[in-house]
Amino acid sequence: MKKKYRWALLFFLTPVLLWLVLLIVLPQIDLFIMSFRTENDAGKMVWSVANYLNFFDEPIYWLTFVRTAIYSVLVTFLTFLIALPVAFYITKVVKPKFQGFFTVLLLLPFWVSEMVRVYGWMILLRESGVINHFLLRLGVLHQPIEMLYKDTTMVLGLIYTSMLFMIVPLISVLDSLDNSLIEAAYDLGANMWSILFKIIIPHATPGIVSGSIVVFMLTLGNYLTPNLMGGKNSLWFTEQIYNQFIASFNWNQGSAFGFLLLFLSSIVVWLGLKLSKQTLGKVVK
Amino acid sequence: MIRSLPQSKTYAFSFRIYVIFYFTFLFAPLLVTCILAFNNSQFPSLPWKGFTLEWFTASLPERVGIFHDQINLDSIWVSVRVAFFVTLLSVCVGTCGAFLFEQENFRFKQFLYFLMLAPLVIPGVILGISILMFSTTLGTYFEESWNVDVGLLRPGFWLVVLGQFSFISTLVTLVTSARLRKFDRTLEEAAMNLGANRFEVIWYITLKFLRPAIIGAGAVAFLMSFENFNTTLFLVGSEATLPINLYLQVRDGSTPVINAISFLLITGTSILALANLYFSRAKE
Numbered sequence: 008m009k010k011k012y013r014w015a016l017l018f019f020l021t022p023v024l025l026w027l028v029l030l031i032v033l034p035q036i037d038l039f040i041m042s043f044r045t046e047n048d049a050g051k052m053v054w055s056v057a058n059y060l061n062f063f064d065e066p067i068y069w070l071t072f073v074r075t076a077i078y079s080v081l082v083t084f085l086t087f088l089i090a091l092p093v094a095f096y097i098t099k100v101v102k103p104k105f106q107g108f109f110t111v112l113l114l115l116p117f118w119v120s121e122m123v124r125v126y127g128w129m130i131l132l133r134e135s136g137v138i139n140h141f142l143l144r145l146g147v148l149h150q151p152i153e154m155l156y157k158d159t160t161m162v163l164g165l166i167y168t169s170m171l172f173m174i175v176p177l178i179s180v181l182d183s184l185d186n187s188l189i190e191a192a193y194d195l196g197a198n199m200w201s202i203l204f205k206i207i208i209p210h211a212t213p214g215i216v217s218g219s220i221v222v223f224m225l226t227l228g229n230y231l232t233p234n235l236m237g238g239k240n241s242l243w244f245t246e247q248i249y250n251q252f253i254a255s256f257n258w259n260q261g262s263a264f265g266f267l268l269l270f271l272s273s274i275v276v277w278l279g280l281k282l283s284k285q286t287l288g289k290v291v292k
Numbered sequence: 293m294i295r296s297l298p299q300s301k302t303y304a305f306s307f308r309i310y311v312i313f314y315f316t317f318l319f320a321p322l323l324v325t326c327i328l329a330f331n332n333s334q335f336p337s338l339p340w341k342g343f344t345l346e347w348f349t350a351s352l353p354e355r356v357g358i359f360h361d362q363i364n365l366d367s368i369w370v371s372v373r374v375a376f377f378v379t380l381l382s383v384c385v386g387t388c389g390a391f392l393f394e395q396e397n398f399r400f401k402q403f404l405y406f407l408m409l410a411p412l413v414i415p416g417v418i419l420g421i422s423i424l425m426f427s428t429t430l431g432t433y434f435e436e437s438w439n440v441d442v443g444l445l446r447p448g449f450w451l452v453v454l455g456q457f458s459f460i461s462t463l464v465t466l467v468t469s470a471r472l473r474k475f476d477r478t479l480e481e482a483a484m485n486l487g488a489n490r491f492e493v494i495w496y497i498t499l500k501f502l503r504p505a506i507i508g509a510g511a512v513a514f515l516m517s518f519e520n521f522n523t524t525l526f527l528v529g530s531e532a533t534l535p536i537n538l539y540l541q542v543r544d545g546s547t548p549v550i551n552a553i554s555f556l557l558i559t560g561t562s563i564l565a566l567a568n569l570y571f572s573r574a575k576e
Contacts, residue, residue: 015490019392022385027407030458034422035414037429093314096307099294111569116318118565120519122535123554126542127321130328130336130551137324140338167317186294193297220413228415231521235542245417245522252421252526261421269418276413 035269042263058263068247068264075244076271078158079226082165083219086173089166090218094177095207099186110178117171125235128164129155132236156238164236169225173218180214181207216283223279224272244268322558329551336548347552358552367537368553371518374449374533378456378517383510385457386464387502391494393465394472411459416522423455424526448529455527456517463516464509471505472498504571511568515561 045057062068097109116124131137132154139151154160184207192202208215233243248268251261328336332344334354346352351360358364393405411419424447431445444450475498483493499506521535528536534553541550 016396016398019388019396022388023392026385026458026461030423030454031407031410034426037426038422041425089314092307092310096311100307102295112315115562115565116322118515118561119322119558120535122521122538123325123557124321126550126554127325129542131321131324135335135337137338189294190297224413224415228417228522230417230525231539248417248421258425262425265418265421268415272415273413
């Protein structure tokens with residue numbers, strides 16, 4: 008009997024191990040090693056920290072890094088601010104028979120490719136775009152203005168792309184909030200704000216944390232949206248990685264950048280989990 | 293505050309306005325993209341110059357509709373093939389993962405579980421470059437040691453499949469595990485008492501129970517693969533997938549053909565999403 012169980016274990020373990028070792032563990036180790044290799048004057052590959060020193064020596068590199076981090080935090084926070092009322096409305100305010108309909112409506116756009124969604128924003132916002140057309144027609148503007156390729160547009164695009172990953176955990180966590188808690192607080196004379204800060208937000212913390220972690224990570228690692236909506240001024244860190252890999256063909260420098268990005272995202276995820284006293288396994292469920 | 297409590301008119305009104313604004317924000321880009329696919333103009337912008345289907349069907353020198361646009365059709369076909377293999381692989385491995393983490397016990401299980409979740413916290417771009425580098429390292433090694441050139445390890449179709457598979461499997465594992473957790477294990481014991489072995493039990497009983505979750509996870513895996521951009525960007529060879537191909541076209545200026553493709557994608561995915569939802573509701 009015992010022996011048969013071992014066979015089953017082996018049968019399930021082998022593909023999973025192959026997947027995780029060959030596609031996750033070894034490539035990450037390789038990335039780490041490559042980031043410490045550099046070409047010396049004689050054209051030979053040697054160990055060094057030159058790739059990391061380059062990062063700190065060139066202001067354009069670390070400024071882009073800091074900028075990306077700050078904007079990602081901003082995007083995460085704004086996404087939360089926009090998503091919370093919507094999630095609250097759907098779980099607590101709207102009539103129960105419309106709840107399912109609203110939820111489906113909410114999720115539908117996110118099944119569509121990110122590329123298509125960004126393209127939609129581009130034809131809305133660009134100089135010859137739809138919004139400019141209407142503003143000119145209405146006489147609000149006399150000259151079309153370029154709304155694309157600005158930091159604000161880039162932030163808008165990033166919020167739009169990652170909205171789903173905030174709203175789904177918020178809905179599921181607010182759904183589990185007992186209405187009688189809010190009713191009791193109301194009967195005892197609490198106003199809207201104290202209900203929000205003393206009941207809703209404390210109860211929703213697990214959802215807020217898991218949503219924020221995913222949104223932050225996706226924003227940090229996004230290439231498509233900053234590149235198309237932010238244009239040449241977007242200065243997103245993933246673009247630096249892309250440039251090192253594809254344009255300059257300096258893979259060692261690129262891996263150092265990649266590793267720094269991975270480091271930043273892991274630190275923030277870890278901090279988020281520590282501060283809210285949760286584990287990764289729980290957040291995922 | 294909530295529906296069981298009295299609420300002021302302004303509160304209800306402003307909340308409704310907010311939600312309307314939110315849904316406009318959500319749907320405006322998609323709607324505009326779809327509408328402009330039917331505009332009789334050389335550019336995807338207003339003014340409206342009349343309704344036309346030419347961006348789908350035409351084969352004129354100045355206007356090639358999507359049904360005759362060989363480059364875009366090719367890239368759709370590449371994406372379909374990639375998504376097919378990614379779905380197949382990730383469903384097989386993900387189901388193994390679900391059984392492994394839900395029904396088996398072994399040393400370092402917690403550690404392996406943590407490792408299985410890792411692809412969720414590694415940005416897609418990093419997955420892409422690390423797999424690109426590792427495969428190149430392997431390729432050089434094979435060439436220098438045994439003088440064999442492994443085409444599989446160069447950027448191209450199979451590397452894209454592997455790159456997408458590396459994180460989509462995590463998703464399939466999680467979805468299938470959630471379903472497997474609800475499985476009543478006394479059914480397995482009953483079958484074993486009746487003389488079935490472990491694999492017969494899994495094949496005839498547990499997998500039947502898991503089928504809805506596996507189909508659902510497969511549909512999501514297909515869509516995620518079909519739409520993936522960040523990881524694919526670094527692994528793609530001469531055969532561009534649809535999102536990569538669209539990106540290259542949008543970057544260098546766009547024509548309404550892109551709207552036509554977007555229209556097909558939006559309607560296609562909406563139908564798939566609604567069907568998935570309908571079937572998962574019907575099961576419950």
